[in-house]
Amino acid sequence: MFNSLEASPALLKLAVATFLAAALLGGPAALAAPFDEGMWTFDNPPLERLERDHGFIAGQDWFDHVRQSSVRFNDGGSGSFISPEGLVLTNHHVGFGAIQKLSSEGKDYVKNGYYAATKDAELKCQDMELNVLVSIEDVTKTIAGAVASHAPPKEANDQRKAAIARLEKEETEKTGLRCNVITLYQGGEYALYRFKKYTDVRLVFAPEEQIAFFGGDPDNFNFPRHDLDMAIFRVYEDGKPASTPHYLRWSVEGPKVNDLVFVSGHPGSTERLKTIAQLEYQRDVAYPFQLKSFERRLGVLKAFSAKSEESARRAKSQLRSIENTVKARRGEFQGLSDERLMERKADEEKKLRDYVGAHPDLSKEAGGAWDDVARARVKAKSIFVRSSFSTFRGSRLLAIAGSIVRLTAELEKKNEDRLEEYGDAKLDSLKLSLFSPAPIYGDLEETTLTDAFAEALEALGAGDPYVKATLDGKTPAAAAKAAVAGTKLFDAKARKELVDGGRKAVEASDDPMILLARRIDPISRELRKTTEDEIESVETVAGDRIAKARFQAYGRTVYPDATFTLRLAYGTVKGYTTAAGYEVPPFTTFHGLFERSGAFGNSGPFAIPARWTERKQAIRHETPFNFACTCDIIGGNSGSPAVNAKGELVGLIFDGNIESLVARFIYDDVVGRAVCVDSAAMLEAMRGIYQAEALVQEILGAADPR
């Protein structure tokens, strides 16, 4: 609605004013200046910057070709076509779920890898949907036109939602394609994305998980790296390999240092429009507390694991998940703690606020928004510690009890009046999880619940209502012991009986875990209401006002926040210098795989598959293995192709280093890096280690698709 000149005479003035402001205040140019930043939509690639900074000039056909060679893995990942007969390259960790589902006793393809030397041997995946973005249409006018002028917010929102649903339905019927209206620039723009769907997807090639995820958790989010994180599938139509005329030619050599590379994929979500007040809150309040809390939990789980092998087994998945979270959060926190990055953020915010201040129309619309956010954050801070301890936290059983208590209460309300997560649409998957027969271990439950109670007691003091509700006059250990020892919720049948019995059954229950959840419930609901009414709603409205002001000021010279739709990023192949002054090279080689494996005694996460030891001499160790580049990516980009200026596939995105994790809030090209498998390495391994000659021939033998 905001890039439509017809919408309002005032906006026409703004469009002109924007241009002047850009010149006077260093608006758009200043935002864009020295960085290879951005997750650009394919209908708005940064042509000027690509030409100015990299001498890259290409016609629309280049972008169309790359777009149509790009594939979305609907359960959260990216990929690309690499042959005219439907071969799709993605990460092993994107294909992991499918590979695991194809495995069975005696056929562990995760552990041993898989290669279909002929098409007959390709294994059909149980439930995989791939999408290809066929076309983009700007429908801002249509959606905006459906909203009555001066409609109050809720009404406008309903009208907009209805218009979107109508358009999506019409288009789906008309084209037979998957059609979604994508909200960009926080509502500054609406675009209709039409996708071709593939649901017959078959596994062609996967290496051993051990080499795909070499280095395991220690190397996760790090570089230098030595991972063959690849898997190859093929899409079928009508039982035959699909014809995919748009695919990426494979670069035999891979990229060179400083080469321009593009990443075409599906970044999940970013929060780059957060205000300084919000970021400072994250940095000063939320992250320090959460990191400390996570580390405390890690300590408890490690101590538990140390007791016996069986204890270690029981705690393993929880431990791994928290380790991964801590690492990611720490990366984001380090980024937020980097004064240089915060200064850049502050500078951007000041520029926009100055611009808004200089334009009365914008001022009226968005002038107070930053202060509204700041006030909301003050409120958030005042209830932060209490909010952190308000939920059914600390154990799986307590979470289950909490869900049962709430579900049975919420089901008595009309759908639209319920807490969001208990809406009709969500009930199936909620019940699936609630009634899962997966084993729950009493000793682990008691240990983590004791610690959660103790943590709350330390943070809030004995007089706090939540602490009183959890401890019920006991010590943390005694309270946890009583709840775990007496509960019947270990048994999925008991949970089902309670849910089936409804609120009455729950209120009549004397199960100590249910009683505990019932004591917590009202405290938790009250804090949630305060948070929603006094913080979240204020920030949503203010955030929209800021986003709109920003779109008016900068328009499409900036890129929208990520939305798990196709975006184009670009940058160069480049090493970096760590904070400790260590020069990290742009590339690793196979030499380094053996170095790192050997350095750790070829054991644990650093063990290489037997096949690699046996066929060590069959690969050229100096072949580039993984490389780092400055492209702007985030989760969801996994499996994205890295493409050179000629449109050839030179790499495969599979991770970002820990310094890149701040990308949630701000892009950084000083130490933040996207991490790719080199196309030369994939080829060398497919040939030398896996002897997948037929597959290599198909990939290399295909004629140029353009």
Added chain:
Amino acid sequence: MFNSLEASPALLKLAVATFLAAALLGGPAALAAPFDEGMWTFDNPPLERLERDHGFIAGQDWFDHVRQSSVRFNDGGSGSFISPEGLVLTNHHVGFGAIQKLSSEGKDYVKNGYYAATKDAELKCQDMELNVLVSIEDVTKTIAGAVASHAPPKEANDQRKAAIARLEKEETEKTGLRCNVITLYQGGEYALYRFKKYTDVRLVFAPEEQIAFFGGDPDNFNFPRHDLDMAIFRVYEDGKPASTPHYLRWSVEGPKVNDLVFVSGHPGSTERLKTIAQLEYQRDVAYPFQLKSFERRLGVLKAFSAKSEESARRAKSQLRSIENTVKARRGEFQGLSDERLMERKADEEKKLRDYVGAHPDLSKEAGGAWDDVARARVKAKSIFVRSSFSTFRGSRLLAIAGSIVRLTAELEKKNEDRLEEYGDAKLDSLKLSLFSPAPIYGDLEETTLTDAFAEALEALGAGDPYVKATLDGKTPAAAAKAAVAGTKLFDAKARKELVDGGRKAVEASDDPMILLARRIDPISRELRKTTEDEIESVETVAGDRIAKARFQAYGRTVYPDATFTLRLAYGTVKGYTTAAGYEVPPFTTFHGLFERSGAFGNSGPFAIPARWTERKQAIRHETPFNFACTCDIIGGNSGSPAVNAKGELVGLIFDGNIESLVARFIYDDVVGRAVCVDSAAMLEAMRGIYQAEALVQEILGAADPR
């Protein structure tokens, strides 16, 4: 004096009280507890800790043998005997000066390496002195007894100095050995060290500098590392290889991860008794300013270098030296900024102050010392910025002019009244440097001087006396240009004439650089006097009081600050996790050398010598190359042997990682690591790459020395 029970009845009480305090306050044990910390004297190895923490038990002969196998390179390094016929192993960078002096046109042993396949081919070094510590004798009583009780400080100092000189002379005459009285524990203990001297030292083996210093400045102070930083010399007596019955057996395998290793070498100096007030001053005042200033200078030199190849050549040595300094300082600063380490320091200080507070005699002696230091630091802070700009800084010519102005003035005084650096004993080397014909480049001088003037102007403002003195009414650029353009001091002869002409000639000179130095001189002298009288002298006295209190409290359960005399450190072979969460392995291998070289295109500091490329297949790439260990080392330890529990040589210390640089102030075993060449790697390279079979046979063929 303080470990002598006869000295004073009060001290006897203290000695007993110490024991009680240790038990009550957790004194000594608490200081020593969880770390493999310490640079121990050989007459006081930490036997209990070695047994308790590592199950290591050895008789005095073990320590005597390691001591007598250890060698000091008198120009600042360490080494060890590795054969009964006088072979000495040290670092390439310790032997560098000697190797360079042996090189000539067409015989560049630094670049190409050297190997003497027979003894005849061994090359005699021009000026090298090696020392071996033959015996240690506690002479505290003798030295203390020579000082009259109740003598005022200066008198006591003179008496002590005289006693030391007397004893050293006597012992030298009596034994024919080099005899030095070493002041330990800041005067808590005096020990007579007798050294055997070797002055006929010959070069046997040196690899190419390129592989000894692989990775150059970027890898300096870092780990993982891939350096063959070794050189082998042989000591001769009476023209024949010296008989060295004490030498270290070479371990063919090298160490394994977690192995206990000892480092026997000569740490130069540490400042571990600095108070929190002094460390905070360093962290908050001195380092931030100095790092910023160094980085500014780096920027100026880089801009200068970018102008042409010749400019780059002119600035190179200055640039390298500042780069190295910045890296080292930044490491120390990072360590001081680590709250965990500062908390440990604060904790140690609190324990000692509590202990002193609980003992009236000690309280009287040392109670106020910490506050005296803190007050002196407040004073230091108040004049810090002015002090930073008070010298003849910014250019070589100005430094020369300053020296000439001061030297000619000081020479008119009696020796004992002069500024320390113009004492008779120092005049020769001062003149050597002052009259050096090494070229000085006017353009570089003008550039750096301009920046130094500008930096002072920015920091102090135009009204400051130093700024007025330097600018003399001009802009920084004009002032620098005038001084450089008009001076004759480029010419060593002109300098000599001024010095020969004495104060009169200097005062009559109209050389603009001399005039500039004369304007600066009085301002500089005044600030220096304030610093010496109100800060340094206060801190010296307070520091001695604290050191004595510490020695009384802990005695020899702690180790003395480093003094470039033989010390024993110990620790384990161990990797670590960086701040960014990267797992650094304990070892590297030859694989990694080729990885890192290849990743940087085998160029610049990452290029490997041609011989290594040619003979790549002749070495087993999985051989451990460098390793990291937790031993407590610092500059001066370069070339020290790393020795296993059996007394075998398993490695060769050549560096510490950047995280270890804080060792100047405090030992850290969490991320701080000493870095060694693995004995297995040296063997593999000597055989496979250098085909030095005779040398290897001598090293391996020797019978066990014990």
